[in-house]
Amino acid sequence: MSEIPVTRFPVALPGAAHDNTLMWAHPHEIEPAALDQLRNISRLPWVEKVRVMPDVHLGKGATVGSVIAMRDAVSPSAVGVDIGCGMAAVRTSLTLSDLPDDLHGLRLGIEAAVPVGFRGNDGEAEVLTRDAALRHRFGVLFGRFDDLRAPGIADRRARAASQCGSLGGGNHFIELCVAEGDERLWLTLHSGSRNIGKELAERHIAAAKTLEHNLGLPDRDLAVFLAGTAEMDAYLNDLWWAQDYAMLSRTLMLATVQRVFAQWMSSQWAGPGVGFDEPILCHHNYVARESYDGVELIVTRKGAIRAARGDLGLIPGSMGTGSYVVRGLGSEASLNSASHGAGRRMSRTRAKRTFTTDDLARQTAGVECRKDAGVVDEIPGAYKDIDQVIAAQVDLVEVVARLQTLLCVKG
Secondary structure, three states: OOOOOOOOOOEEOOOOOOOOEEEOOOHHHOOHHHHHHHHHHHOOOOEEEEEEEEEEEOOOOOOEEEEEEEOOEEOHHHHOOOOOOEEEEEEEEEEHHHOOOOOHHHHHHHHHHOOOOOOOOOOOOHHHHOOHHHHHHHHHHHHOHHHOOOOOOHHHHHHHHHHOOOOOOOOOEEEEEEEOOOOEEEEEEEEOOHHHHHHHHHHHHHHHHOOHHHOOOOOHHHOOEEOOOHHHHHHHHHHHHHHHHHHHHHHHHHHHHHHHHHHHHHOOOOOOOOOEOOOEEEEOEEEEEEEEOOEEEEEEEEOEEEOOOOOEEEEEOOOOOOEEEEEEOOOHHHOOEEEOOOOEOOOHHHHHHHOOHHHHHHHOOOOEOOOOHHHHHHOHHHEOOHHHHHHOOOOOEEEEEEEEEEEEEEO
């Protein structure tokens, strides 16, 4: 029997008008609407290169799992409304054998310390009262709030401050995981820029759609700002702030979860205190100025991490399936990028129609997590296979650790 040929990535985007798009995904496994969306993006006159990651799926405006490099232009929808969304993780000094069997108390402790869903902190995150360095970063960030240029957000300061260090909803999570092999315990989390990022993005997207050079686009959600204009300067000013906000918010939460975990463990056993390595933090919805082939480009990663040589990154699966810690291999072909997760294989609406709470309980067996109707759309079956996604990008990243979920807090 002849062997099935193995696809060697990258492959070209079928039907593209230009040869500027390379994919680390099988075209037949991508929904047709997402392929059409990628073709529309590739044809924009400002686009130099498009790279498509193995977790690709249809998105609003730009495709999730895409890397878009533009010359002298930026598209606010290519980032989307969750500016600066990304991951954080830290390895602990403990191993699986140090844990008690019942993790329910730990989950309740995390949920009590970190606001989830639509909630924010009561004023400001409690960790700011204990950590002078984080307090200073928080003060510097909000010292720039009055410089934001999107209209109608002057009265959003208090809400933005209260939500800094809160999880949000959707696919955001906090997890306790165990690494295969050495069985070390890790804390991981996924979050973004909360409501302030959404409001900044929506205002700039609306402004971009009114500009004359965008009126003839096949999809108005692909509207761009052009270099040298006040509109692009204003957007980038607000974008940089929102990315800093998202990174600080993750840092506050990670510090909070570390404290909760250490205190909870001290109540469970008589061993030494918990130690923590240096944290890993990375954006996967963001913009950066980068140079390729001697040309400075504005690179937007929507559902992709930077994977330059030596960069540590995090690629999560879904609740119950765990995550990967990876190190970038510096692939210039991929614009130094890799996937941001497993990627959805069905919409939230379809997942709710397809699966039940019994399905959720079966697919998350052994994981301490919610198993109610409110999180059915986050069921592992709604996502692609994380192991296959990693296998498709062996030329982009090397695996540092494979993490298995033990506990998951959802928004």
